[in-house]
Amino acid sequence: MNPSTTPSHRIGECLVRVIDKNGNPVKDKQLVLNQKSHEFLFGSGAFIFLDYPGMEPDNDRRDKWLAMMNYGTLPFYWGRYEPEEGHPQYEMLKQGADILRANNVTLKGHPLCWHTVCADWLMKYSDEVIMDKQLERINREVTAFKGVIDFWDVINEVVIMPVFDKYDNAVTRLCKRYGRVELVKEVFAAAKAANPEGTFLINDFNVSPKYEELIEDCLNAGVEFSAIGIQSHQHQGYWGEEKLRDVLKRFGRFGIPVHFTENTLISGEIMPAYIEDLNDWQVDEWPTTPEGEERQAREWEEMYRILFADPNIKAITGWDFADGAWLNAPSGLVTVDNRCKPAYNKLLSLVKGEWWTKDEVIHTDSEGLVRIKGTKGTYEIDGADGLITVSGEPSETTVIM
Numbered sequence: 001m002n003p004s005t006t007p008s009h010r011i012g013e014c015l016v017r018v019i020d021k022n023g024n025p026v027k028d029k030q031l032v033l034n035q036k037s038h039e040f041l042f043g044s045g046a047f048i049f050l051d052y053p054g055m056e057p058d059n060d061r062r063d064k065w066l067a068m069m070n071y072g073t074l075p076f077y078w079g080r081y082e083p084e085e086g087h088p089q090y091e092m093l094k095q096g097a098d099i100l101r102a103n104n105v106t107l108k109g110h111p112l113c114w115h116t117v118c119a120d121w122l123m124k125y126s127d128e129v130i131m132d133k134q135l136e137r138i139n140r141e142v143t144a145f146k147g148v149i150d151f152w153d154v155i156n157e158v159v160i161m162p163v164f165d166k167y168d169n170a171v172t173r174l175c176k177r178y179g180r181v182e183l184v185k186e187v188f189a190a191a192k193a194a195n196p197e198g199t200f201l202i203n204d205f206n207v208s209p210k211y212e213e214l215i216e217d218c219l220n221a222g223v224e225f226s227a228i229g230i231q232s233h234q235h236q237g238y239w240g241e242e243k244l245r246d247v248l249k250r251f252g253r254f255g256i257p258v259h260f261t262e263n264t265l266i267s268g269e270i271m272p273a274y275i276e277d278l279n280d281w282q283v284d285e286w287p288t289t290p291e292g293e294e295r296q297a298r299e300w301e302e303m304y305r306i307l308f309a310d311p312n313i314k315a316i317t318g319w320d321f322a323d324g325a326w327l328n329a330p331s332g333l334v335t336v337d338n339r340c341k342p343a344y345n346k347l348l349s350l351v352k353g354e355w356w357t358k359d360e361v362i363h364t365d366s367e368g369l370v371r372i373k374g375t376k377g378t379y380e381i382d383g384a385d386g387l388i389t390v391s392g393e394p395s396e397t398t399v400i401m
Helices: 059-068 090-102 120-124 127-144 170-178 180-194 209-220 241-252 290-308 342-354
Strands: 011-019 030-038 041-045 071-075 106-110 151-156 199-204 227-234 258-265 313-318 360-363 369-375 377-381 388-390 395-400
Touching: 011 377, 011 388, 030 369, 041 059, 041 106, 059 342, 071 090, 071 313, 090 106, 106 199, 127 151, 127 170, 127 180, 151 180, 170 180, 180 199, 180 209, 199 209, 199 258, 209 241, 227 241, 241 258, 241 290, 258 290, 290 313, 290 342, 360 369, 369 377, 369 388, 388 395
Parallel strands: 011 395, 041 071, 041 313, 071 106, 106 151, 151 199, 199 227, 227 258, 258 313
Antiparallel strands: 011 369, 030 360, 030 377, 377 388
8 A cells, every 4th residue: 555645534544463372462573464355345347247148258357357346236227137027137147246246346236227228018007007016126136135235226317217208118107207206215215125234326427416406305305325326428538627526526515425336438539529318329340549548547547546535435336347348439448358458457556556455564562463554444464364354443353373
């Protein structure tokens, strides 16, 4: 860890008492300290851990993912998760989730309620029945994955939901029928009832005052958000420091943790500014370029540093780990052939370098005590049993050598 560049609020302390198996202090001993995990959530879309029929798992890509990330988002788009009513893709999602959890990755499901990629078979039902099925769906997923996935984007892109007119869908019908606030209130209540200890987010790409107003209205109606989700699909160019700080200020005022949930930065030609809906930019090829990769690395580094320095930010998720995942865009940290881009190397140097402790020599005193100071997370002392948690509050723990 570099204490001169690691934000002070990300650093914690722990007083460790080192004893031998007989309970005697290990005095005046040189030891080696290594960090094992971050408290902060550095994430990415984790769809590559799902074994889709007919596709071989890309273990090289998975290894690169796991080398950096401790937080992954898995897809629960209703229309794909349950294309036929009563036949959800539970096993495939559970197998992928188990692989990630075995590698100490915190997981989030995305999303439980959304008007896009909605289940077409819902359309045959009345609004009242659709609402019942939506709430049943939330209970089913949150209950089934409790303890494996405890973070959820409960509802996605509500600002545009009631006026979405690209095609008819069941969730926009609900939003028109019951209103945005009532729908948000119902789906959050269902999620909370299924897992009272879960972390539940509202999530949106619209960072205008309309999203702030929606959040205010929901809070006034008694909705409890665990965190506010901010999307930043920057296919049309990097937001830049000024906009980032403006968004942090406006959404930080609620006193609720903020997660940057879906973030993309392009390493090729920027999408034209006249495109209003990113999905309307359909191209057969969208190559990465050397100049674009250098730009992407600079932008990702600046964005990571700004967000990590804000005490209210608890998670950053880069959406596309590899190029070509959405809209054929060169939006990944690795290329389609798994070459690590400069952005991957730069972010890895922050997450597992500048903000990480590796092979640090420490010394116990005459009473077998040693004070550990480092980026909040878990640590281990070579040769000692158990993990040491370094958190925001000074603490004490004992380890046995």
